Amino acid sequence: MTGAVDLSVLKERADAARNRPATPQAPRPPAGNDGAGTVAAVPAVVEVTEATFEAEVIARSDQVLVLVDLWATWCEPCKQLSPLLERLAEEASGQWILATIDIDANPRIAQAFGVQSVPTVVAIAQGQPVAAFQGVQPAAQITAWVDEILAKVGDRLTGLPAADGAEAPDPVDPRMAEAESKLDEGDFDGALAAYQALAQAEPGNVEAASAARNIEFVIRAQAADPSVVDTAAPDDIEGQFAAADVLLLNQRPDDAFDRLIALVRATSGDDRSAVRTRLLSLFELFDPSEPFVVSARRKLASALY
Template sequence: MSGAVDLTALKERADAQRAAAQNARPAPRPAAPEAGAPTQPSAGGPAVIDVTDATFEADVIERSTRQLVIVDLWATWCGPCKQLSPILESLAAGANGSWVLAKVDVDANPGIAQAFRAQSIPMVIAIAQGQPVTAFQGVQPAGQVAAWIDDILAKVGHTFTGADFPADEPVIDERMAAADQLMNDGDFAGALEAYKAIAADEPTNTEAASLVRNLEFMLRASAHDPSIVDTAAPGDVDAQLAAADVLLANQQPEAAFDRIIALVKVTAGDDRTKARTRLLELFELFDPAEPFVITARRKLASALY
């Protein structure tokens, strides 16, 4: 391979995303409360809250260290959502503060839906200690939903602030820690396989899924000759996509996106679908609120329609 892309910048991107995700992982458990202190969250807060992309960190991630959070992904046009949401709201109202229902309109808050990689709605995700515990999609009977939540509380209820457990006992995800170590050691291929296995076993583990996307891009981009940016023929779809990878790896996302959008404009059929799909994959490497991502999405929409 002649003149492969330098992995340094790519590793820094993956490391930064991994570090940010690790900060959201469960922290060491606090000391046990004094005798007579409550062991369950209080019922003082609302049973149902509306969550946005902007409030997700505080209303879901931070809150889930104190209380089980059940996230309901819904939309106004979704018929099944209209059947499931009242069930969840009724159960939350009768839960006496043991958990809170966080409702997310996916049309108004695409970042949250993207984070959970929601393929269909309604989708319901249980969050505890900053991490997804389990999830389901589609309408379920009230009794089945209630049993699902009760089972989760039985497993994780003791982990919330105020519960009775030993002091300073850290909660460690050993599989993620092992994959992180492979990453630290520079074994990117091994880390990718480890994160893929975790993501396959835990569909709601958004951290593992995100790291899979980053590492897949890292390894693909590193295999390209940087000169492809200048030598790719205008009609060569694969070469143009490789050139976009190189530009993105070199911290030029706007140029990378524009390259693929230009390809979308002049292609059709399978080639156009291939270019569009690759661009959407690259968008997922960034915060959806980044201005250059928003701009590129608008350009893509114009190119398509």
């Protein structure tokens, strides 16, 4: 696949997926067990904020079960439960980790979890909440609760990276692997449908949404008659859209963007809004720091205002 949109990364991921074992890697044994190797590099207890939530909780939960301790400084029961959870996390030796979150300092996280009272503890695996409890619980009950969760989801987690810097391989989402396989085989329609379904099911899946946008553009651009670049009338909006697609597919982003910016200047009302929307959607196909995107955005702003 060639053209303005570089999908080589997706192809490389598909190639890598084929070379990985068919079954996911088992979690690393706790430190101290036979064959355990070095101690995990990730701390047993991590203080998490809204800025670090994605990396420390969502991404980390692909490797290991993450217990999220939602607490507040004014909460007396929290002062009993949080130290207990921290001790249990240290004793777990990497089987699970604890992410502590002050709900007053991070209200959007509390809102996302629908927290009604604290303390609330939520278990996260593979980016999804799998169990929760509220209030203070005895250590034995918490341990049994965690063991039950690990029995159900533990074999799907890749394990933490070792302290010596050796990284566990990224887990393969079978749905992404299927979509990438279709793309690698040249089944653009099938790949598009797979990525769109995944993006709809997981609104936060940026990779799937980006892949769907890219493939949708390539399919649309390849369907256009290349001669439209020369034959489209200046006031033919759909024709100019197709011409811009062809130019972009042929590695001429400056010409594509300039054509639509000229159309913005020549239109008004709903037509101008439609052209602006199409232009912004084409910007999304590229890194926003690309010089030609930065330049085109400035020209668009000048044309609009």
